Amino acid sequence: MRAALANVQDPEIHKPITDLGMVKNVSIGDNGTVHVEIFLTVSGCPLRDKITQDVTSAVSAVEGVRHVTVEMDVMSDQQRTELRQKLRGTAEEPRIPFAEPGSMTRVYCVASGKGGVGKSSLTVNLAVAMAARGLSVGVVDADIYGHSVPRMLGATGKPTRVEKMILPPAANGVKVISIAMFTPGNTPVVWRGPMLHRALQQFLADVFWGDLDILLLDLPPGTGDIAISVAQLLPNAELLVVTTPQQAAAEVAERAGAIAMQTRQRIAGVIENMSWLELPDGSRMEPFGSGGGQTVADSLSRTIGANVPLLGQVPLDPRVVKTGDDGEPIVTSIPDSPAAVELTRIATNLSTRARGLAGRMLSVSPA
Known part of the structure; x- marks a missing residue:
């Protein structure tokens, strides 16, 4: 029976409930009745029904089982502490x-x-496209003042707190955290720089992300507090610079990319958004001009002395707005649209790039 329960994963932590100490007791009756007692991490767990269904399904598949009942209990403070230490180690900070x-x-x-x-639409669609390839992906909505990622991603769940650890909700296969999940309604966030830094630090350190392949951060526009904090907290992060074809927008985007000279971050490339609008007759209209993306890529290449590629040009499509408002990203809801095809291509290239070895421990020793 324990082997069957080992196939049940906690929907937030994504590890077997047997490994997390969530199985309190299992009793088997003579008539094929099985009673399973489960520890929930917190009282009022939003996914208790999901856990009940998964446990019932797993145990019912065992030969000879005719009826399954599931009873829920709640972990004690000591058990939650042990769970946190098992997942995050014994370090207090x-x-x-x-x-x-x-x-x-x-x-x-x-x-x-x-x-x-x-920028936010690109972040969400890239994340969902990467997740659709089977990768484990997380998104940090680092635009504290202008948060919009949860709506675009279709994330309606709230984070679960287990002691000092926060379990992020997921939507469209992507884990996400945003200040919007901690503020009532559409309340504005009125914070100065130090509070922004602390919020970002908590999103990165206090949230249990699990084993991610890719983490995307939707930064606020400009080169202010958050951009500086990200460079301090994540020195190995790579920049994706987003611009439109308009030359005025391109000039501003160059500044956002040029911050890499001061922060020593790598620029992964430039993405040009709203490149053109495809008309019913098949022709293209360029409402924002042309060439901005390549201009930014060329300028940044000269500035940093290394090649900065133009990763792609995403066409202007009103359906990107509609699917974002509905929480159904276009890469999965309308995958054959030109915008979705280009976004998926960019996501594939970003997620299949070779990883460098700089800063990593190698299992070698002197001869």
């Missing part, structure tokens, strides 16, 4: 796992010089 030398998570910071270039 949580560390940022993505900043550790041995981290295999690729971190991308989606940046722009100005607002209105579609």
Whole structure:
């Protein structure tokens, strides 16, 4: 019976409930009745029904079982402490796992010089496209003042707190955390720089992300507090610079990318958004001009002395807005649309790039 329960994973932590100490007791009756007692991490766990269904399904599949009942209990403070230590170690002060030398998570910071270039839409669609390829993906909505990622991703769940550890909700196969999940309604966030830094630090250190392949951060526009904090907290993060074809927007985007000279971050490339609008007759209209993305890529290449590629040009499509408002990203809801095809291509290239060995421990010793 324990072997069957080992196939049941906690829907938030994504590890077997037997490994997490969540199985309190299992009793088997003579008539094929099985009674399972489960420890929930917190009282009022939002996914208790999901756990009940998964436990019932797993145990019912065992030969000879005719009826399954599931009873829920709640972990004690000591059990929650043991769970946190099992997942995060015994250190009292949580560390940022993505900043550790041995981290295999690729971190991308989606940046722009100005607002209105579609940075959040790109972040969400890239994340969902990567998750659709079977990768474990997380998104940090680092735009504290202008948070919009939860709506676009379709994330309606709330984080679960287990002692000092936060379990993020997931939507469309992507784990996500945002300040919107901690503020009532549409309440504005009125914070100064130090509070922004602390919030970002908590999103990275206190949240239990598990083993991520890729972490995307949707940064606010410009080169202010958050951009500086990200460079301090995640020195190995790579920048994705987003611009539109408009030359004025391109000039501003160059500044956002040029911050890499001061922070010593690598620029993964430039993405040009709203490149053109495809008309019913098949022709293209360029409402924002042309060439901005390549201009930014060329300028940054000269500035940093290394090649900065133009990763792609995403066409302007009103359906990107509609699917974002509905919480159904276009890469999965309308995958054959030109915008979705280009976004998926960019996501595939970003998620299949070779990883460098700089800063990583190698299992070698002198001869």
